[in-house]
Amino acid sequence: MAAPDGPILIVGAGGIGAPAALxxxxxGxxxxxxxxDDRVxxxxxxxxxLFDEGDVGTDKLASLRRALVRRFPALEVALRPGRALPDTALELCEGAAVVIxxxxxxxxxxxxxxxxxxxxVPIVHAAAVRWQATVLAVAAAGRPCYRCLFEDVPGGVLVDCAxxxxxxxxxxxxxxxxxxxxxxxxxxxxPGTILTYDGERDRLREVPVAPRRDCPLCGAQPTIGSLDAARYMPPACEASY
Ligand SMILES: [Zn+2]
Known part of the structure; x- marks a missing residue:
């Protein structure tokens, strides 16, 4: 395949980011x-x-790059320690071929x-909890987007993998x-679809997602034009990626 112009940006070097990188x-x-921003x-x-017991306690990024370059010597792996935050996210995403x-x-x-x-920049949102995985791909400034599906940051007690x-x-x-x-x-x-995988039933489904006309990000009259920190609640937990 043709190499994309910019790097593929993977945010999170854990259970999803590592197999995606592999x-x-x-x-190619x-x-x-x-x-x-985490340790193994x-x-x-x-x-x-991509980690083993010898990596426990080490910097996750450095260990991941070591594991990748050992397998793919020609692969360039740039590292960005830290989390994506409202004051860094635009700069992180800018120039990427795709964000994962x-x-x-x-x-x-x-x-x-x-x-x-x-x-x-196009983006893929990938998640997993219990026996369920979901993957949504969104074209560059495309529709439907993540907010068409989930609308806004939920409040209350959230179920996460931690x-x-x-x-x-x-x-x-x-x-x-x-x-x-x-x-x-x-x-x-x-494709404008979300992939869902049910590991208990071994079932992979591709479900169409309808764009929302009133979506605040990609709708007819978008209201999100910048990254206002107040819009993003702190993570519900500090689980590792
Ligand atoms: Zn949308």
């Missing part, structure tokens, strides 16, 4: 940029497939959805599907 390396992608933990190794949202909380997902839309648990192989499925959809977007294909 799949993209095998697909030449440039990745990976964002994370023993309890996460079941889903973070492999984060673990709604605040980060909405932030990246808005940032990618505002700078005109509290609900997640099956390691389901993270792998989510990461592989995210990589596949990222390659689709690099080739200009945006």
């Amino acid at each position: 799949a993209l390396g095998h697909a 992608v030449r440039r990745l940029c990976i964002v994370d 933990e023993l309890g996460n190794l079941h889903r973070q497939i 949202d492999a984060t673990d909380n709604f605040a980060s997902r909405f932030l990246l959805a808005d940032a990618a839309h505002l700078v005109g 509290t609900a648990g997640v099956a390691g192989p389901v993270c792998g499925v989510s990461g592989a599907l995210a990589a596949e959809r990222a390659l689709d977007l690099c080739l200009g294909r945006a």
Whole structure:
């Protein structure tokens, strides 16, 4: 395949980001940029497939780059320590060929959805919890977007993989599907569907998503024109990606 102009930006180097990076390396992608602020933990190794016990306690980004470059010597892996935040997200997304949202909380997902839309970069949102994985690909400033589906950052107690648990192989499925959809977007294909995977029933479905006319990001009269920090609640937990 033709190499995309900019790097593929992966936000989150954990259970979804690592298998996505591995799949993209095998697909021949030449440039990745990976964002994370965490260290490798023993309890996460079941889903973070490029790390082993020798990596526990080390910087996740450095360990991931080591694992990738060992397999793909020609792969350029830029590292961005930290989290995507309202004052950095636009700059992070700008120039990327595609953004892969492999984060673990709604605040980060909405932030990246808005940032990618505002700078005109396609984005893949990939999630996994328990036995369920979902992957939504959005074209550059395209419709439907993440806010067409979920509208806004939810309040209250949220179910995430830190509290609900997640099956390691389901993270792998989510990461592989995210990589596949990222390659689709690099080739200009945006199906306007969400992929859902049910690991208990081994069922993969592709479900159409309808654009919302009143979507605040991609609708007829958008109201989101900048990244106002007040719009993004803090993460519900500090679970690792
Ligand atoms: Zn929308």
